[in-house]
Amino acid sequence: MGLTIGVIGLGRIGGFHADTLAALPTVDHLVVTDADPAAIDATTARLSTARAAADADALLSAGIDAVVIASATPTHAELIEKAVAAGVPTLCEKPIALSIGDSAEVVRRVADTGVPVRIGYNRRFDxxxxxxxxxxxxxxxxxxxxxxxxxxxxxxxxxxxxxxxxxxxxxxxxxxxxxxxxxxxxxxxxxxxxxxxxxxxxxxxxxxxxxxxxxxxxxxxxxxxxxxxxxxxxxxxxxxxxxxxxxxxxxxxxxxxxxxxxxxxxxxxxxxxxxxFMDRFADAYRAEMTAFCDTVTGAGSAASGPNATGAGIAASGPALCTAHDALxxxxxxxxxxxxxxxxxxxxxxxxxxxxxxxxxxxxxxx
Ligand SMILES: NC(=O)c1ccc[n+]([C@@H]2O[C@H](COP(=O)([O-])OP(=O)(O)OC[C@H]3O[C@@H](n4cnc5c(N)ncnc54)[C@H](O)[C@@H]3O)[C@@H](O)[C@H]2O)c1
Incomplete structure (x- = not known):
């Protein structure tokens, strides 16, 4: 049984991540949402394994194994906290939040939850x-x-x-x-x-x-x-x-x-x-999404624990950026x-x- 991954935000990078995830052998289904209904329709029309959710709350309670947040930056902090409160492993696009104060607050709140939070610094996978x-x-x-x-x-x-x-x-x-x-x-x-x-x-x-x-x-x-x-x-x-x-x-x-x-x-x-950036880093984005899926299934090794401090830069090989590193x-x-x-x-x-x-x-x- 493969993974069901949620994708919140289906703009430039979110649409690209949805396509990448849908093509991974470890992913069976996507649940997708966006503030713009046209973006949802375009994604579900393009990807036969994607189904729509009305909003982020509906998506997070749709039985997903993990979520990729790729909506506009001002939404990241709230959506990360919602996903973690729902116990859903999260990969959020960079940056954590608009301000350093909000970023620090998000990292403080997710630190001891045991729910993995990773931030999308894809160049680690180049x-x-x-x-x-x-x-x-x-x-x-x-x-x-x-x-x-x-x-x-x-x-x-x-x-x-x-x-x-x-x-x-x-x-x-x-x-x-x-x-x-x-x-x-x-x-x-x-x-x-x-x-x-x-x-x-x-x-x-x-x-x-x-x-x-x-x-x-x-x-x-x-x-x-x-x-x-x-x-x-x-x-x-x-x-x-x-x-x-x-x-x-x-x-x-x-x-x-x-x-x-x-x-x-x-x-x-x-x-x-x-x-x-899509053509320059297509392989890196695919490797990043694969590493995130491995974190979810437990197959990942480097920096795959809950929101470990320091583990990101010290780990060997490409490792998803931890919340600590992103801070x-x-x-x-x-x-x-x-x-x-x-x-x-x-x-x-x-x-x-x-x-x-x-x-x-x-x-x-x-
Ligand atoms: N890692 C990378 O290489 C990379 C590249 C581009 C963008 N990004 C990041 O990804 C994020 C999105 O960037 P983009 O270029 O795709 O922007 P975009 O404007 O093309 O898309 C953003 C999408 O988010 C949707 N959205 C806004 N608020 C929402 C909400 N509350 N719930 C659901 N959907 C919502 C919008 O309708 C839009 O479709 C930004 O935070 C950006 O920093 C990362």
Whole structure:
């Protein structure tokens, strides 16, 4: 008997996750819902194994084994808490909540429930990024001097999405923050961020920026640079570079990397540029959904226990992002947002001290 998985939110990523889940051999049925009835109809028409639920409450009491929450960010906190109260293992899209305060509160409430809560930082399942992490962990690169993580979106989401997103640091750069922290198994201690607007005015109207760079100082002394934009006309450019005292590796360099190489006599990369995150990370999303199903059935190993502190970055191999890890990502995003607003470097321990009260949330890696 396979799993029945609920999917709440059937927009860009939720519809994609529903398709991915429906194609997994471990999944028999889907129960789907969205605030927009047309999105439900489109999904049930497309997927013969999907049936509709009127709303999240109906879905959570429809006999599902687990739920994937992929609705708009402002709904995440409430839906995670509802799912956990119903005893349903949960994978929620990033971020946990719009604000660091709400994120900390959600993590505090789910911490001791025994119901697994995982957050959708899918890059952990990208084969090259996982290999980069293994190279760092194996000492192949010596000590790590520099990590660069890049997320350049080809075109911005619509104004309604941006207004509800929490801003570029909480919505977009969080992927990079999770990746570099997980990759290095190291905590960010200081953040300096700068951003700007040259695109549509709707970013500035909601206090957001369309492009930013963030300098991260890690406890080890490694320095990280994260670059993000909503306007990268050549394509979806998501890359990672890790430089160490004895070697350097990259992830995300393939024929579809959207850059024109002007080096004479060198025509790499020569393929069709990646168009969007769906095509660039299709395999990673499939691996992420498979890992979540394995967590539900008990087949998963790494970081599969209830909301373990520290288990995510310490576990070997790709591991779903725990609620604790996602809260650390939220701390970095909060520090970046404050830094960009004040033009000052922000210490992450100042943010933690303000919002994260319990030792469990502060996450000694036990
Ligand atoms: N991991 C990733 O790579 C990735 C990529 C894109 C988006 N996301 C995250 O996924 C979430 C959705 O993003 P998107 O791009 O699909 O947005 P979207 O606007 O395309 O879709 C959001 C959907 O949620 C629905 N919705 C809103 N409130 C709801 C509610 N209370 N109950 C049920 N449905 C509701 C909307 O009707 C819409 O269909 C965001 O939190 C975003 O941060 C993650």
């Amino acid at each position: 084969p090259a990024m996982a290999a980069a992490r293994a190279a760092v962990a194996g000492g192949d690169l010596g000590f790590i001097t520099t990590v660069r993580s890049t997320t350049l979106d080809p075109a911005p989401p619509p104004p309604g999405y941006i207004a509800a997103s929490g801003g570029i640091f909480r919505d977009c750069a969080v992927h990079d923050f999770d990746t570099v922290r997980w990759l290095l198994d190291d905590e960010v201690v200081e953040v300096y961020a700068a951003g700007g607007n040259q695109g549509d005015p709707y970013f500035a109207e909601v206090g957001d920026v369309d492009s930013a760079s963030i300098l991260l100082t890690f406890a080890s002394g490694t320095v990280g640079v994260v670059s993000v934009t909503r306007y990268n006309g050549r394509g979806y450019d998501c890359r990672l570079e890790v430089h160490g005292s004895t070697d350097s590796v990259v992830a995300g360099w393939d024929d579809g990397t959207p850059v024109r190489n002007l080096q004479p006599g060198n025509d790499f990369p020569g393929g069709t540029p990646h168009a969007f 650390e990502v939220a701390v970095i995003a909060e520090a970046a947002s404050r830094s960009a607003a004040t033009h000052q470097p922000i210490r992450t321990d100042e943010v933690r001290a303000q919002y994260i009260s319990t030792p469990r949330q502060q996450g000694s890696p036990t």
